[in-house]
Amino acid sequence: MKKMVIAGGSGFLGQSLIAYFLTKNYEIIVLSRNAKKTGNNKLRYVAWNAKTLDIWMTELEGAAVLINLTGKSVDCRYNEKNKAEILNSRVNSTKVLGKAIQACAVPPKVWMNSSTATIYEHSLDRKMTEENGIIGNDFSMNVAKSWEKAFYSCNTPKTHKIALRTSIVLGKNGGAFIPLKNLVKFGLGGTQGNGKQKVSWIHEHDFCRAVAFLLEKQVSGVFNITAPNPIPNKSFMKTIRKVMNVPFGLFQPKWLLKFGARIIKTEAELILKSRFVIPEKLVAAGFQFQYPTAEKAIQEIINR
Helix, strand or coil: CEEEEEECCCCHHHHHHHHHHHHHCEEEEEEECCCCCCCCCCEEEEECCCCCCCHHHHHHCCCCEEEECCCCCCCCCCCHHHHHHHHHHHHHHHHHHHHHHHCCCCCCCEEEEEEEHHHECCCCCCCECCCCCCECCCHHHHHHHHHHHHHHHCCCCCCEEEEEEECEEECCCCECHHHHHHHHHCCCCCCECCCCCEECEEEHHHHHHHHHHHHHHCCCEEEEECCCCCEEHHHHHHHHHHHHCCCCCCCECHHHHHHHHHHCCCCCHHHHCCCCECCHHHHHCCCCCCCCCHHHHHHHHHHC
């Protein structure tokens, strides 16, 4: 049985990966601030603080793969305290995992580290691929750059490294889709802003399948983990309404989104930034998407 270690695996993406890989002959160790008993002999939670080396580092010995998903949620107000936590939680966890790998007698074969499709500039018409995407300069993009710099500055010669530039992940039990579904349900799921901003997304099953595919291929480098067909926000919201059989959705102008974001303590950028991100390397490597279109992805989630 192969061993997988997931750092920060208690959230939505971690739980999706656990459910997927438990069916694939993996023993899974989750590094979490809240260690708990599971009653499953193939799944263990081990305590760590994501900052310092401790007994948890022995779990990396002989692992087939380490996946790091650690980081404070960006669904918050970007005040100075939160901005520092968003940056430090990503960079510090990455650095300490690098030190732990360096201390291993038999280090993990593969280290996958989360990154984000938000590393690319706002774009309405230019496709952002791994090779030709423009990496910009604002708070979110600089966090992503610092995160990847921390990852690639760790010297781990016996371990393949893959940075996962992941888009919005659509799933049943967490992530961005739940609030969007609730907006639609209550008649508020209309076009957001001018509706031209591209939404890059991926179904949670395709996210897990992409991780498995990259593991099998034994590749290294940066990969955009996103479906091949980003669509404008106007079409995206219309698709959710269509699948949910909700005929009407109230238009939300930019000023209202900014006002509402303050009320619910988040940032309008999460909705208004245009992410035109294309999984060029994943497709070139031969990955086949189960859910290549937003309609197919949303139908599966709603009907599951």
